[in-house]
Amino acid sequence: MITMSRIALLSILFWSFGWAQADDSVPAPSNVRGAEYPRVHSDLRVTFRIKAPGAKNVQLQPGGDDNGLGKGPIEMARADDGTWSVTTPPVIPGFHYYWFLVDGLAVGDPASETYFGWAKESSGVEVPGPDADFYAVKEVPHGDVRSRWYFSKTTQKWRRAFVYTPAEYDRNPRKRYPVLYLQHGSGEDERGWSNQGHANFILDNLIAEDKAKPMIVVMEQGYATPPGVVQATATQGRGTGQPSVFEQVVVDDLIAMIDSNYRTLADRDHRAMAGLSMGGGQTLQITLTHMDKFSWIGSFSSPLRGGLDLKTAYGGAFADPAAFNKKIHLLWFGAGTGEERMLKPALAMHESLEKAGIRNVFYQSPGTAHEWHTWRRDLREFAPLLFR
Amino acid sequence: MITMSRIALLSILFWSFGWAQADDSVPAPSNVRGAEYPRVHSDLRVTFRIKAPGAKNVQLQPGGDDNGLGKGPIEMARADDGTWSVTTPPVIPGFHYYWFLVDGLAVGDPASETYFGWAKESSGVEVPGPDADFYAVKEVPHGDVRSRWYFSKTTQKWRRAFVYTPAEYDRNPRKRYPVLYLQHGSGEDERGWSNQGHANFILDNLIAEDKAKPMIVVMEQGYATPPGVVQATATQGRGTGQPSVFEQVVVDDLIAMIDSNYRTLADRDHRAMAGLSMGGGQTLQITLTHMDKFSWIGSFSSPLRGGLDLKTAYGGAFADPAAFNKKIHLLWFGAGTGEERMLKPALAMHESLEKAGIRNVFYQSPGTAHEWHTWRRDLREFAPLLFR
Numbered sequence: 001m002i003t004m005s006r007i008a009l010l011s012i013l014f015w016s017f018g019w020a021q022a023d024d025s026v027p028a029p030s031n032v033r034g035a036e037y038p039r040v041h042s043d044l045r046v047t048f049r050i051k052a053p054g055a056k057n058v059q060l061q062p063g064g065d066d067n068g069l070g071k072g073p074i075e076m077a078r079a080d081d082g083t084w085s086v087t088t089p090p091v092i093p094g095f096h097y098y099w100f101l102v103d104g105l106a107v108g109d110p111a112s113e114t115y116f117g118w119a120k121e122s123s124g125v126e127v128p129g130p131d132a133d134f135y136a137v138k139e140v141p142h143g144d145v146r147s148r149w150y151f152s153k154t155t156q157k158w159r160r161a162f163v164y165t166p167a168e169y170d171r172n173p174r175k176r177y178p179v180l181y182l183q184h185g186s187g188e189d190e191r192g193w194s195n196q197g198h199a200n201f202i203l204d205n206l207i208a209e210d211k212a213k214p215m216i217v218v219m220e221q222g223y224a225t226p227p228g229v230v231q232a233t234a235t236q237g238r239g240t241g242q243p244s245v246f247e248q249v250v251v252d253d254l255i256a257m258i259d260s261n262y263r264t265l266a267d268r269d270h271r272a273m274a275g276l277s278m279g280g281g282q283t284l285q286i287t288l289t290h291m292d293k294f295s296w297i298g299s300f301s302s303p304l305r306g307g308l309d310l311k312t313a314y315g316g317a318f319a320d321p322a323a324f325n326k327k328i329h330l331l332w333f334g335a336g337t338g339e340e341r342m343l344k345p346a347l348a349m350h351e352s353l354e355k356a357g358i359r360n361v362f363y364q365s366p367g368t369a370h371e372w373h374t375w376r377r378d379l380r381e382f383a384p385l386l387f388r
Numbered sequence: 389m390i391t392m393s394r395i396a397l398l399s400i401l402f403w404s405f406g407w408a409q410a411d412d413s414v415p416a417p418s419n420v421r422g423a424e425y426p427r428v429h430s431d432l433r434v435t436f437r438i439k440a441p442g443a444k445n446v447q448l449q450p451g452g453d454d455n456g457l458g459k460g461p462i463e464m465a466r467a468d469d470g471t472w473s474v475t476t477p478p479v480i481p482g483f484h485y486y487w488f489l490v491d492g493l494a495v496g497d498p499a500s501e502t503y504f505g506w507a508k509e510s511s512g513v514e515v516p517g518p519d520a521d522f523y524a525v526k527e528v529p530h531g532d533v534r535s536r537w538y539f540s541k542t543t544q545k546w547r548r549a550f551v552y553t554p555a556e557y558d559r560n561p562r563k564r565y566p567v568l569y570l571q572h573g574s575g576e577d578e579r580g581w582s583n584q585g586h587a588n589f590i591l592d593n594l595i596a597e598d599k600a601k602p603m604i605v606v607m608e609q610g611y612a613t614p615p616g617v618v619q620a621t622a623t624q625g626r627g628t629g630q631p632s633v634f635e636q637v638v639v640d641d642l643i644a645m646i647d648s649n650y651r652t653l654a655d656r657d658h659r660a661m662a663g664l665s666m667g668g669g670q671t672l673q674i675t676l677t678h679m680d681k682f683s684w685i686g687s688f689s690s691p692l693r694g695g696l697d698l699k700t701a702y703g704g705a706f707a708d709p710a711a712f713n714k715k716i717h718l719l720w721f722g723a724g725t726g727e728e729r730m731l732k733p734a735l736a737m738h739e740s741l742e743k744a745g746i747r748n749v750f751y752q753s754p755g756t757a758h759e760w761h762t763w764r765r766d767l768r769e770f771a772p773l774l775f776r
Contacts (some may be wrong), residue, residue: 003767021698032508033577033611034620054492095450107495114502114509120420121502121509137537137546144534147582149525158525170649173561189421194535232422261558321442 028112030095030126035111037085037124044090046125048098050109053082060086063097063118066339068127068370073101073200092338093129094373095196097122099154115196119187124196135198135376141167143312144248145194150257154248156227159220161254162190163262164200166207176263178270178387179216180296181250182379183219183279190221196372202379212383218258222279247286249294269329272386274298276375277342284291288314291327296386298332301370302380310356321357331360334378338369361385406480417502417513418514422742423499425473425754426513432478434513436486441470443490448474449590451485451506454757456515456726461489480726481517485490485510503584507575512584523586523764528596529555538645542636544615547608547643550578551650552588554595554602564651565776566658567604568684569638569765571667578609586759590689590767600771606646610667612637635674639681657717660774662686663731664763676702679715684774688766689758698744709745718773719748722766726757749773 025039026045037049046069048060059073069091076084098116100107108114112123119275122146143166152159169177182199184192192201199217206212224246225231232242257283259266273294275283280302287294310318318324333350335343343364363381413427425437434449449463457479463491464472485505489493496502500511534551554565569652570587572580581587587605594600611694612634613619620630638661647654659682663671668690677683698706706712723731731752738750751769756762 033609034507052493074484102495105440105490105495106498107490107493108498108509110496110508112509116420119422120498121496121500124418139539142537144536145531146532146586148532149530151527170651200535221421226444228423296396318656365645366509 002019003304008105026066028125030113030115030124030127031111031383032113032143037111037321038109040125040127040339041087044093044127044129045087046091046102046127047085048076048109048125049085050076050100050107050111051081051083052100052102055084056104057101058084059101061099061101063099063122064370066371067096067098068092068094068369068371068373069096069125080155089326091127092368092371092373093127093132094368094371094376095124095126096371097124099123105164105181111264116189116191117196119189120383129373131377134380136205138205138208139193139200142203142204143167143169143200143207145200148257148261150253152224152249154226154245154253155224159224159249160190161218161221161258162194163204163258164194164217164219165262166187166216167204168214169263173263176265177214178265179220179258179262179272180383180386181220181254181283183222183273183274183275183282185275185277185279185301186222189223190219193217193219197376197379199379202376202382204379206383213387215383215387216262216264218254220250220254222282224266243340246282247289250286251290255293266303268293268295270387272296272298272330274300274303274379274382276300276378277302284314288317291317296330297328298330298334298378298382299346300375300382301336301339302333302344303342304345304349306345306348308349308352308383310352310358318353318356318358325357325359328359331358332363332382332385333360334363334365334374334381336365336368336370336374338346338367339374342370353365416513418501418503418512419499419642420501426497427448427497428515429475432481432515432517433475434479434515435473435475436464436488436497436501436513437471437473438464438488438490438495439469439471440488443472445489445491446472446578447489448476449487449489449494451487451510452758454759455484455486456480456482456759456761457484457486457513458759460484464488469680474550478760479515479759480756481516481520482756482759482764483512484759485512487511494544495666504577505575505584517761517768519668520578521576521767522593522594522768523590525589526571526593526596528592530592531557531583531595532590536645536649538635538641540612540641542633542641543612543716546547547612547637548578549609549646550607552582552591552605552607553650554604555592556602557604557651561651563699565602565604565655565661567606567646567650567652569606569608569642569659569661569671570773571608571610571661571663571670573663573665573667573689574610575610578607581607585764585767588768590764591771594768594771596637601775603771603775604646604650604652606642607769608638608642610634610663610670636671637679638674639678642650643681654685656681656721656773659685660686660718662688662720662767662770663690664688665690665758672702683716684718685716686718686722686766687729687734688722688763688770689724690721691730692735692737694733695736695739698740698746706746708743713745713747716747720744720751720770720773721748722751722753722762722769724753724756724758724762727762
């Protein structure tokens with residue numbers, strides 16, 4: 001009996017200090033091949049580690065205030081071998097940008113793959129949550145994500161787009177497909193929707209389950225400067241402040257390039273555009289002022305202006321609700337419940353549009369903030385509604 | 389006259405100290421969008437810069453001994469604003485891995501794109517040289533580089549391959565194409581040949597000039613472990629030391645996946661394999677022991693064993709020279725004149741094969757070392773010989 005209670009006591013002590021917790025952690029799927037850290041525990045705690053023997057102070061810095069890892073900087077502790085580590089409390093599932101602050105210097109984690117965000121190749125950690133299945137690579141037919149270079153007349157520069165073609169595309173050489181133009185956010189680029197967003201797996205899975213129509217998805221970079229103007233860095237996710245000719249690139253160059261190189265249904269009834277954050281703002285601007293080109297519209301966590309005058313906004317697109325409803329097949333807004341600064345204005349816009357008789361859909365992603373998990377869910381909800 | 393000579397004198401002084409050199413430098417094309425540094429000067433000097441106000445010592449570390457930037461670490465100098473910089477002497481043109489050592493800690497350059505090499509996402513600098521045209525993006529028809537996921541029966545894991553389809557591929561839905569399997573080196577991965585190597589632009593340009601036949605190029609990762617074995621990190625470019633099942637992946641899984649998803653000419657006469665460094669060694673091993681599957685072979689800067697017994701090597705592939713010459717359409721070796729440790733054994737092998745009556749081609753890349761510029765040139769020389 002004495003022995004038993006000792007064990008029980010020790011057990012409680014161990015548990016309190018975390019020593020007796022079975023280490024069921026696994027390397028994050030976002031790590032480079034074979035890297036042991038970051039590690040994700042089954043209760044969604046995450047352990048980060050970096051070797052920096054000469055450092056005096058090392059911190060974990062989640063990218064942005066809305067980051068599901070929590071607010072930074074988070075202090076890390078030094079071990080005798082010069083490694084610094086920290087285990088977070090359980091985090092919000094999804095993809096989170098991060099980096100380390102080594103004596104104040106922002107440093108990427110050499111154990112992480114890189115993900116273009118915050119205007120640099122950031123580290124990122126993928127924390128698989130309960131609903132990770134919908135964006136996982138699964139045993140279903142897979143489409144290709146094609147890297148495509150083209151020369152823009154507008155910018156007089158070469159640009160790269162990524163083009164998702166559905167799994168059946170190559171097997172149906174006469175069939176034509178509708179197109180979704182899908183944009184990233186500020187500080188990110190044309191790689192975001194496949195690398196961070198898993199857009200290809202989301203579409204593969206939806207199409208395999210017959211929940212979405214097979215479609216082409218075009219992912220471009222939301223930056224464009226006039227000829228002779230050097231592109232500024234997208235600093236700290238807050239845009240460049242430069243005049244952008246991205247709208248002209250889409251309308252004059254990109255659509256024509258896609259329609260001439262891929263088997264598209266090249267009309268407004270089969271052309272959608274959506275984007276996240278900055279890309280959502282670009283989507284509203286481009287689609288609502290070019291309704292001859294687009295008829296399906298998605299705004300994911302966009303920075304919407306309050307107090308919009310529905311008579312004059314976007315060139316008067318909303319001025320005649322009946323005409324708008326007839327013309328636009330889908331106007332869709334999404335935001336996460338964890339990102340109040342995007343959710344509130346989106347909800348206000350949704351309500352004022354509804355009040356004015358303009359048909360639109362509003363989706364709230366439960367528990368997620370201004371991060372990729374929100375936008376993955378947005379795509380899962382939005383894509384099935386397209387081209388019906 | 390006095391004024392003139394003063395100016396001349398000052399001019400000489402300025403020139404000697406580098407003050408009067410017009411700064412004709414431009415941001416390296418390998419930088420992230422809008423980043424000003426690294427900058428490449430017209431005489432091929434390169435200026436690196438990083439802001440690290442709290443650091444006591446910052447050095448530039450080229451990746452590897454053969455690096456065209458020179459031998460590291462290279463000391464950088466601190467300016468009052470906390471930026472550290474160095475301008476190298478003129479460097480060898482091409483692509484060079486690098487990182488910074490900030491008080492001894494290896495740190496990526498936030499201004500650089502990342503390139504998977506040295507088993508991590510390394511920084512890299514592209515220094516355009518006199519022959520940069522052949523791998524440049526030009527106004528010619530462009531093929532797509534497709535990212536393709538597939539499940540490997542051998543490893544019981546998902547794998548990603550990149551597949552280049554030539555520009556004409558989608559326009560000829562009945563035409564079938566030969567295939568080149570093209571492998572990266574140790575510490576790199578399936579992204580290397582397009583990101584670092586510009587293989588797609590090299591092929592686009594060769595095909596547009598009618599110098600190479602339109603072909604499919606498959607770029608896979610040269611790592612594979614048996615089911616249940618966790619892939620180790622490819623440490624410092626020296627391989628993992630783990631037993632590899634890559635040969636089985638290629639022979640049993642990859643070829644079948646490619647042949648069933650792309651319009652290939654699915655026989656040995658239309659199947660080539662080449663690789664660089666570790667990938668070249670894998671190529672020789674796989675092709676020479678599977679001559680029923682491959683008939684075109686390229687070894688770029690491979691770590692070749694000296695004193696090969698031609699009777700028994702590679703399962704006796706060379707034992708009957710006449711039979712070998714009849715069966716294999718091309719056996720091709722390449723190395724740079726700046727990488728003696730790869731050049732000498734390759735040259736020895738070339739000569740001993742020739743002496744034994746085995747037809748093979750040897751190419752030396754002038755002035756380049758164990759780096760991507762050598763391998764870009766290898767591909768430029770090798771691809772035109774294929775499938776003739």
